[in-house]
Amino acid sequence: MKTLVFSLLAIGTLALTSCKENKEQKSTTETSMQHDMSMMSDNSAMGDMPMDEKVTVTDAKKTSADLTELYSHYTHLTFALSGDDDKEAVSGAKGILASFPKIDKNGFSAEQKKEFAELEASISENAEHIADNAGKIDHQREHLDIMSADFYDLLKDFGTPKPVYKIFCPMYNDKKGAFWLSDSREVKNPYLGKEMLSCGEVQEEIK
Incomplete structure (x- = not known):
């Protein structure tokens, strides 16, 4: 009789365990199916393209700046020096200083701002230096030389308001040479002035 009771209890226990396992398995299967359905829905929303193509961020185009006013004062400066006019060169230099705060830099990246x-x-x-040295045209020309290299980089990297020509003078500074920028191919040398006004050759067009 005891043997029969124990057998019945064992069968009942096995039945309950089997039922519990079936419920757990069913729950796990339903959860897995829900997860798969969710993934399918997400993929459908993303389209047929591979995931790595979807998350790729294209590089932003290089932002240009409106340098029209700034560059116009630079050309004012070079024309003044080509005419040996140190006082008018002061005016061009002051115009450059006044133009920088007006340039909108909001669209620049952090690297561009730097x-x-x-x-x-x-x-x-x-x-x-140019603005503070009226009457010392040789000193003004020395600083134009340095400034022109910076203007070249500025226009190359941030855009030009119009085509600009890089013109090289081989005779300036004991024949070490120097260049300036002009919106005309016509040579009017700001380093040697009226002494050698037409000394120079176009090396590059920037646009």
Whole structure:
């Protein structure tokens, strides 16, 4: 009799265990199916393209700046020096200094802001030297030489308001040479002035 009771209890226990396992398995299966359905829905929303193509961020186009006013004062400066006019050169240099705060830099990336700030600081420093040295045209021309290299980088990296020509003078500074920028191919040398006004050759067009 005891043997029969124990047998019945064992059978009942096995039945309950089997039922519990079936419920757990069913619950796990339903959860897995729900997860798969969710994944299928997400993939459908993403489209047929591979995931790595979906999350790729395209590089932003290089932002240009409106340098029209700034560059016009630079050309004012070079024309003044080509005419040996140190006082008018002061006016051009002051115009450069006044133009920088007006340039909108909001669209620049962090890297562009850093580069622009460095060029602005260097150009402004040389413009201040030119503005402060009326009557010392040789000194003004020395700073134009340095400034022109910075303007070249500025226009190359941030855009030009119009086609610009890089013109090289091989005779300036004991024949070490120097270049300036112009919106015309016509040579009017700001380093040698009226002494050798047409000395120079176009090396590059920037646009």
